[in-house]
Amino acid sequence: MNNQHFKSINIGNVTIKGNLFLAPLAGFTDKAFRSICIDHGASFTYSEMVSAEALARKSEKTKKLTERAENEKLLGIQIFLPDADTAKRAIPELLRTNPTVIDINCGCPVPKVVKNGAGSALMRTPEVAKEIIKTITGETDIPVTVKFRTGWDLDSINYLHFAESAIKGGASLLTMHGRTRSQGYSGEADWESIKNLKSNFDVPVVGSGNIFSAEDAVKMMETTGVDGVLFARGAMGNPFIFERTKNLLLGNESPPIDSMDIKIQTAWEHISKAVHYKGEQTACREIKKQLCSYTKGEKGSAALRNKIVRAETLKDYKEIFEEYLSL
Numbered sequence: 001m002n003n004q005h006f007k008s009i010n011i012g013n014v015t016i017k018g019n020l021f022l023a024p025l026a027g028f029t030d031k032a033f034r035s036i037c038i039d040h041g042a043s044f045t046y047s048e049m050v051s052a053e054a055l056a057r058k059s060e061k062t063k064k065l066t067e068r069a070e071n072e073k074l075l076g077i078q079i080f081l082p083d084a085d086t087a088k089r090a091i092p093e094l095l096r097t098n099p100t101v102i103d104i105n106c107g108c109p110v111p112k113v114v115k116n117g118a119g120s121a122l123m124r125t126p127e128v129a130k131e132i133i134k135t136i137t138g139e140t141d142i143p144v145t146v147k148f149r150t151g152w153d154l155d156s157i158n159y160l161h162f163a164e165s166a167i168k169g170g171a172s173l174l175t176m177h178g179r180t181r182s183q184g185y186s187g188e189a190d191w192e193s194i195k196n197l198k199s200n201f202d203v204p205v206v207g208s209g210n211i212f213s214a215e216d217a218v219k220m221m222e223t224t225g226v227d228g229v230l231f232a233r234g235a236m237g238n239p240f241i242f243e244r245t246k247n248l249l250l251g252n253e254s255p256p257i258d259s260m261d262i263k264i265q266t267a268w269e270h271i272s273k274a275v276h277y278k279g280e281q282t283a284c285r286e287i288k289k290q291l292c293s294y295t296k297g298e299k300g301s302a303a304l305r306n307k308i309v310r311a312e313t314l315k316d317y318k319e320i321f322e323e324y325l326s327l
């Protein structure tokens with residue numbers, strides 16, 4: 001039994017009862033999906049990455065990204081920004097969103113973000129990342145956490161130095177994705193470096209990269225000693241991964257979750273929540289990618305996905321799902 005691995009985590013002055021984190025995933029971890037993941041056992045969730053500059057300018061669209069679902073008592077708001085000055089200007093609006101934790105994105109590889117000095121560009125300027133964290137921790141007791149990569153590229157692996165700077169700035173938790181910026185999301189994530197990070201610092205460490213099953217999550221905990229694990233692509237269309245992992249860690253039986261029926265029922269719950277939060281028209285338009293991910297790899301699912309792509313109303317989706325239930 002591995003239950004010494006399922007445990008609470010203290011992030012600064014906040015205690016989280018569990019260590020199974022849902023990753024920030026731009027375009028994916030909206031309120032509806034986060035809510036579904038909480039229903040299925042996620043211990044903590046993050047918003048999609050939010051532009052601190054847009055928050056400072058009080059963008060209504062950006063503020064919406066920071067709202068909580070009804071069952072979301074805790075929420076980490078992740079911001080991306082290039083410098084401490086932007087942090088300073090964003091703080092009043094950021095605090096208005098009432099985050100449980102404020103996370104600084106130092107891992108996004110997208111050129112549009114990086115060219116402004118934000119996201120993984122901060123891996124090349126650890127002093128700037130430190131100043132950002134220091135500026136925020138200087139104005140609030142809300143814990144500040146940081147999510148970063150192993151380095152900019154394989155020739156500039158600097159996660160230990162980066163983590164040291166972040167902690168000096170006041171970071172309460174480190175989440176590391178075991179890839180460099182140049183690696184993007186491909187290839188094996190480097191868990192050895194995650195283990196090395198954990199063994200060098202006292203603040204809690206959450207590991208990210210290549211967690212596609214409950215078994216992967218348990219293996220990462222066992223082999224690296226991390227305090228928590230971050231589910232990213234492995235949670236897309238698969239919120240069951242949280243309860244599976246928890247059950248595996250606690251030595252409990254997992255419910256049978258692999259049937260097409262359960263996936264479709266969960267996809268239906270997902271769209272129902274999305275309609276509740278966004279209204280029918282927007283939800284039906286934006287949710288296709290998310291719904292398609294539930295049945296990826298299932299026999300006959302390509303035809304189902306073709307129908308999802310053409311659906312326009314909730315009624316359309318209902319008819320499609322009913323056709324596939326109990327096939």
Ligand SMILES: Cc1cc2nc3c(=O)[nH]c(=O)nc-3n(C[C@H](O)[C@H](O)[C@H](O)COP(=O)(O)O)c2cc1C
Pocket residue numbers: 023024025026027028048049078105106107108147177185189208209210211212230231232233234
């Ligand atoms: C579509 C997509 C969107 C992502 N968006 C974010 C984001 O907004 N903020 C962030 O810190 N990481 C983001 N990530 C990175 C993930 O949080 C995670 O660290 C990464 O996918 C590695 O984990 P995996 O190999 O288990 O998927 C994103 C990844 C993907 C695939």
